[in-house]
Amino acid sequence: MDPEMSHQDGNYNESPAKSEVIGNGTVTTMANSRLKLRVHPNKDHKPEGYDDLDLDFNPSIFSSLERYLPSNMLGIPRDDKAKFMREILLKYLPSGERHRTQKHQEYREKIKSNYQPLHRELYALNPTTFFLPTFLKAISDNTEQSFRSIISEPSPGIYVFPMLQPDFCELLLSEIENFEKWVAEAKFRIMRPNRMNRYGAVLDDFGLEPMLDRLMDDFVRPLSRVFFPEVGGSSLDSHHGFVVEYGEDKDLDLGFHVDDSEVTLNVCLGKEFSGGELFFRGSRCERHVNTGTQSEEAFDYSHVPGRAVLHRGRHRHGARATTSGHRINLLMWCRSSVFREMKLYQKDFSDWCGECNRMKKERQRSTCAATRLELIAREGESTA
Numbered sequence: 424m425d426p427e428m429s430h431q432d433g434n435y436n437e438s439p440a441k442s443e444v445i446g447n448g449t450v451t452t453m454a455n456s457r458l459k460l461r462v463h464p465n466k467d468h469k470p471e472g473y474d475d476l477d478l479d480f481n482p483s484i485f486s487s488l489e490r491y492l493p494s495n496m497l498g499i500p501r502d503d504k505a506k507f508m509r510e511i512l513l514k515y516l517p518s519g520e521r522h523r524t525q526k527h528q529e530y531r532e533k534i535k536s537n538y539q540p541l542h543r544e545l546y547a548l549n550p551t552t553f554f555l556p557t558f559l560k561a562i563s564d565n566t567e568q569s570f571r572s573i574i575s576e577p578s579p580g581i582y583v584f585p586m587l588q589p590d591f592c593e594l595l596l597s598e599i600e601n602f603e604k605w606v607a608e609a610k611f612r613i614m615r616p617n618r619m620n621r622y623g624a625v626l627d628d629f630g631l632e633p634m635l636d637r638l639m640d641d642f643v644r645p646l647s648r649v650f651f652p653e654v655g656g657s658s659l660d661s662h663h664g665f666v667v668e669y670g671e672d673k674d675l676d677l678g679f680h681v682d683d684s685e686v687t688l689n690v691c692l693g694k695e696f697s698g699g700e701l702f703f704r705g706s707r708c709e710r711h712v713n714t715g716t717q718s719e720e721a722f723d724y725s726h727v728p729g730r731a732v733l734h735r736g737r738h739r740h741g742a743r744a745t746t747s748g749h750r751i752n753l754l755m756w757c758r759s760s761v762f763r764e765m766k767l768y769q770k771d772f773s774d775w776c777g778e779c780n781r782m783k784k785e786r787q788r789s790t791c792a793a794t795r796l797e798l799i800a801r802e803g804e805s806t807a
Contacts, residue, residue, distance in 0.1 A: 459493070459764075459768075460488075460491040460492065460493070460511070460761065460764050460765070461490075461491045461492070461493060461494075462765060463491075464490035464491050464658070464761075465490050465491075465492075465494065465497070466490070468489070468490055468497055470485075470486040470487070470489035470490055471486065471489065471501050471504070472486060473485040473486060473501070473505060476501075476502075476505060478505065478509070479509065479512070479513070479524065480509070480512050480661070481636075481660075481661055483636065483640075483660060483661075484508075484512065484660045484661050484760055485504075485505055485508050487658060487660035487760075487761070488508045488511070488512075488660065488760055488761060489504060489508070491658075491761050491764075492504060492507070492508070511760070511764055512760055514764075527614070530614065530628070531627075531628050531629075534611075534613075534628055534629050534630075535629065535630050537609065537611075538602065538605055538629055538630075539605075540598065540601075540629075540630065541597060541598050541601040542594050542597060542598050544594070545594055545595060545598055545631065545634065546630055546631060546633070546634055547633070547634060548634045548637045548638060548641075552588060552590065552591060553587065553588060553591045554586060554587065554588060554591075554642070555585050555586060555587065555588060555729070557573050557585065558573060558584065558585065558586050561573045561574075562641075562642055562645060562646075565645055567649045570645075570646060570649055570650075573585065574646075577722060577724070578703060578720075578722035579719075579720075580706055580734060580735055580738055580775075581703060581722060581724070581732060581733075581734050581738070582646070582650055582732065582733040582734070583724070583730065583731070583732050583733075584730070584731055584733075585729060585730050585731075586690055586729060586730065586731040587690055587692075587729040587731070588729070589728070589729060592692045592693055592728055592729055593693075595666075595692055595753065596692055596693055596694070596751060599624060599666055599751070602624060602629055603624070613625075613628070614628065616663075616665035616666070616667060616754070617665075617683075619677055619678065619680065620667045620668075620674055620677070621673075621674055622667065622668040622669075622673045622674050623665055623666045623667040623668050623674075623751075624665060624666055625663070625664070625665045626664045626665055626666065626753075627662075627663070627664050627665075631664065632664070635662060635664040635755060636662070638664075638755065639659055639662050639755060639757050643659065643686065643688055643733075643755065643757055644656070644657070644659045644757075646733060647659055647685075647686045647733070647757065650733070651685070651686050651735060653774045653775045654685045654686065654735055654736075654737070654759070654762055654775055655685045655686075655759030655761055655762025655763075655765075656685065656686055656759075658759045658760075658761040658762060659685065659686060659757045659758065659759050660758070660759060660760055660761070661757075661758045661760065662755050662756060662757045662758065663683070663684070663755070663756040663758075664753075664754070664755045664756075665753075665754055666692070666751055666752065666753055666754070667751070667752050667754060668749070668750070668751050669696070669699055669742070669745040669749070669750040669751075669752075670696060670745050670747075670748055670749035670750060671747075671749075673745075673749070675744045675745060676699075676741070676742050676743055676744040676745070677741050677742035678741050679704070679739060679740070679741040680739070680740070680741060681707070681712060681736060681737050681738070681739055681740075682736035682737075682756050683736065683756055683758075684736030684756030684757055684758055685735070685736055685757060685758055685759045685762055685763075686733065686734070686735060686736060686757045687733070687734055687735070687736050687738075687754065687755070687756055687757070688731060688732075688733055688753075688754065688755040688757065689701075689731065689732050689733075689734075689752055689753075689754050690729070690730070690731040690732075690752065690753045690754075691726035691727060691728050691729070691730060691750065691751075691752050691753075692728060692729075692751045692752060692753055693728045693750075693751060694728075694748065694749050694750070694751065695748045695749070696726075696745050696747065696748030696749055696750040697745070697746050697747045697748060698743055698744050698745045698746035698747070699726055699742055699743060699744070699745040699746075699750045700723050700724060700725050700726070700742070700743045701723070701724040701726070701732070701740055701741070701742055701743075702721070702722070702723050702724075702740060702741055702742075702743060703720070703721070703722045703723075703724065703734070703738055703739065703740045704716040704720055704721060704739045704740065705717065705720030705721075705738070705739060705777040705778075706735050706737050706738045706739070706775050706776055706777055707737060707739055707776050707777060707778055708737065708772040708775075708776040708778075708779060711776055711777075711778035711779065712737075712739070714778045716739075717777065717781070720777055723743075726750065726752070735775060736756060737775070737776070771783070
C-alpha cells in the first residue's frame with residue numbers, strides 16, 4: 424500500500440491542482456505529479472464523453488477512468504482531464520510502441536476500406552441471435568445467484584458456462600473464412616493475434632470492435648464484477664479480441680503462459696476436432712509466475728463448441744496438441760487500466776496469487792507457532 428494513501432476515504436493524498444493562464448483560457452498543469460488515481464471509483468460522479476476527441480486510446484477508457492480521478496480534478500476542463508489520464512495510460516505504451524500504434528490504426532483503416540463483410544449482422548451485437556436463452560436470462564437477472572445457476576467452477580477461479588448459439592458460431596466461422604479468403608486473394612499481410620499464435624485473426628482489425636465492445640461491457644464485465652473483483656473485474660475498459668486456429672497445417676498446441684489481460688474469455692466456435700485441451704496451473708503475480716504448481720491447482724479443460732471458459736489472465740495455462748480436425752476459438756483479453764495503475768502500489772497479491780497466498784499462510788503459521796512457544800515459556804516461568 425502506498426504510504427500516501429488516506430485510510431479514511433480510500434483516496435491518495437491530493438495536492439491542489441495548479442493552473443496558469445495562457446491567452447484567454449486556463450490550462451490546468453500537472454506540476455503536482457503527486458496526484459494519483461483514487462483507489463475506489465466516485466460512484467456519484469457522471470463522467471464526460473470523449474468520443475469527439477482525437478485520442479490514442481478507446482474513448483470509453485477515458486470515461487471509465489474519470490471516476491477514479493482525484494476529487495479536485497473532476498471539475499477541471501475535459502481536455503485537461505484527458506491529458507492527465509492519457510499520461511497514465513501511456514505508461515503502458517512505451518514511446519517506441521507509439522509509432523507502431525499509429526501504423527496499426529492506418530492498417531485497420533486500410534482493411535475496413537477494402538474488405539467487404541459477408542455477414543453484416545455480426546457487426547452489431549444482437550443478443551437473442553448471439554447468445555443462448557439461459558445465458559441471456561442469467562445476465563438479465565444480474566445477480567450472483569443467477570450467474571451461478573448456469574456456471575460451474577470445476578477448479579478455483581475457472582468458470583465454465585454455455586454461451587453462444589450454434590448459428591452464431593457458424594456465422595462467425597463463415598465470416599472468418601471469408602476474411603482469410605480476401606487476405607489470400609489480395610495478398611494482404613495481416614497481423615496475427617499475438618506472438619504465440621501463427622494462425623488466426625484480430626477481430627477488432629476488420630470492423631468487429633464495436634460488437635466486441637458491447638460484448639465486454641454488457642456481458643463479460645457483469646460476470647467479472649462478481650467473480651474477479653480483486654483483479655479489476657468491475658473496471659474492465661479495453662480488450663483485445665481475436666480468433667485462433669489449431670489443426671493440421673495450423674498451430675498444433677500452445678505453450679505454458681499467462682495472458683496480457685485481467686480477465687480472459689475463451690469460447691470454442693468449432694469445428695470437428697479431437698485433443699486441444701487447456702491445462703491450468705494456478706494464478707500467479709509477476710514475481711511468482713515461474714514458481715511450482717500445487718496439486719490442487721492442476722486442472723485440464725476440454726473444449727465444447729459454444730461453451731465458454733472465463734478465467735484470470737494471470738491464471739497460467741497452455742493448450743495441448745489438437746490431434747485431428749480443425750479447432751477455432753474466440754478469445755477476448757479484457758483489461759482494466761485502473762487495476763494496472765493501482766497494482767503499482769501493491770506488494771501483496773495473496774487474494775489471487777496462489778504463491779503469495781501460500782507464503783502468507785506460512786507466515787501466519789510461523790507466527791502462531793512462535794506465539795504458542797512464547798506462551799508455553801511464560802507458563803513455565805510462572806510455575807517455576
